[in-house]
Amino acid sequence: MADASRPTTSGSTASSNPRPGIVYSATGEFDIREYYFNLLKNDPTKSMPIAAIESLSALCDGSKAETIHELMKTIEQAAKTLKESVPNPVSLTAGANLFKKFLLQRLHNDPRDFETFKKTLQENGHLFAQRARAARNKVAAAGVKAIRDGSVVFLHGHSRCITALCLKAATNGRRFKVIVTQTGESQLGARTATELRKAGIEVALIPDTAMAYAMPKATIVLMGAEGVFANGFCLNILGSMQLAMAAQYYKKPVYICAETHKFVDMFPLDQFRLPVTQNIVNFTDSDEPAPESSSDKPALGPYGYVDIIPKDLITGYITEIGLLSPQEAGHKIVMMRFE
């Protein structure tokens, strides 16, 4: 490929990238997209922000950058490339921002001792992943209190956090039942049902259309999140807002379980103000399926459709730092700008 022999300054060639997801730098090319998706494929328990952090720190490992400035530029470029190569970059943006912030904070330590800096960086990239896993367990521990004896928990889709929470509640001896929706074409709800039934929890798998119908039977609604935003809103699998609305009608509490590494500084005030490419509403006068949109960016398939839950519909966020109101969660994100 002609690009391998391009000028060797880091990050300078990326504007003319012929293929998505590849970062060109001093060390040649690094397919950060493939690395990222391999991480997700090889370890299904890994969440997207963490995979993004690990991909970026792998890039740092391989980078021959000699100054911090050069390294930052490569990372900046890589994060941008990665974001552009996926249709829903929200959660990986959260991870990338966290990593960049971490770097910037360490920058002040000693800018001259670059080798030590790179070493701590490598160590910390892996520390992040460990912490993330620990965070999920902490969320589960905090959320267990939400499930009381005799309660019926309403779930939607599949969330590692929620599954861990339910399993923990079951091992703690809580007696509760679960209602879960099938969740669209992805059938993620069915996966949740299977996992929970294996642990001896009684689960009712209902069609999505029965969301409102089944709501009176529930005592609490629990959902995971792909991202939590600075206005206290959160992003989740399509149908989440519907479920939250049904819950509001019947005055059931809605808790969102999310680790703080999913907090991301975006401020979407409605469904369409997201950096997510998905074509759900297509007007057409033929019965044929709508043609693929011709934009360069890949669009989400039905499996990955998402929507936003407004903060008015959310009772609270269960995180590893405790229970937060939507305002508090948003405030934490806004304050991160000043760190």
Place this chain on the structure above:
Amino acid sequence: MPAKVVEKIVEVPAESKKDQGIIALLKELESEQFEKRKNKDSFGVEDAQNDVHPSIVTLGIQMNKGIIRGATARTMAMLACLRRVIDDYETPRDQTLIRHLPTSRYLSHQISFLTSARPMTGAMLPPAMGNSIRWLKTEISRINPDLSDDLAKRHLIDRIDAFIHEKFTAADAVIADIAQDYIDVEGSVVVTYSKSSIVQQVLLRAKELRKTFRVIVVDNRVTLEGRNLVHTLVEEDIEVEYVHTYALDHVLQDATVCLLGAQSVLADGSVCARAGTALTAAMAKRMNLPVIVCAEMVKFSDRVNIDQIVMNELGDPDALIPENWDTRFPEPGHLKGWQEQPNTMAVSLMYDVTPAELISSIICEHGSTCPTDVPGVTAIAAKRE
């Protein structure tokens, strides 16, 4: 028993009933205004004491007559005047600049003239002006005492220029860039109230980015400031619809976002803005539209308003009464000759307070924030200064 209650109300003497609550407060403000005018028809040069700088006198009168309106315009005009004041300043022989300039003998003296010029506010300037003055005084106190007066003055003037650039010009550009994102590339309908310079900038920025959208300008009968905005937008070839508040419900049916300006942002996240803004925000919120307020950090106040009278400004009450009154309303009822009626008062308040619950986002130069973030953001920004 209802009958008893009625009896009781009847027993209350008419005199004391009239002077309760808001009415009493307004009466007090009115008499204060009367005092201020000292039986003269208008505020003018005579109200200024000897050593008030001519540019400040001019600005005071312009503010009093409503020729310069809006927090941004007034603050920028004030800073421009203070720039001239400092340029013309000469330190008295037995004084030093640092000790003399900021005190009540000079700078504060100018400021108190401006305060008195603004009709009916109590003894306060709006936060944008107050914050700017506080900043200027801190700047003066930081001057190296070894500096010659000329150099010190030069330094202050440079700092004022930098302040205007940083807090208004640059901040507005950042805000416009963030806020224009809430307007779609195609098909957005923006509703805005009266005229705000920053909202105008947001709309022009969106136009610059080749977005096609429609603007609904909601206006009131008293200030008619919305017309200026309509004028600018039409010149820029933006589709505009102009209505008065009574048509709000009708036009909001197809609006997609509500963009508002502000005079000040209070510490509890509520927003003080041109009277009628709260109504617009409430109606937009009722339709679950995103209600976005654009305000520079310099407008953020550390105060909270409990009522809407204190810190407000009284406009011309006659503006409420249509001029061609007799032809349009053959039977004017109680309002005709209201000045002569002993138990009638007309009050034209210039500002109102939009409660934080109605606001989805306040956009300042630090990005989008929720109203609940205001105290935190203000504190951190103050710490950084």
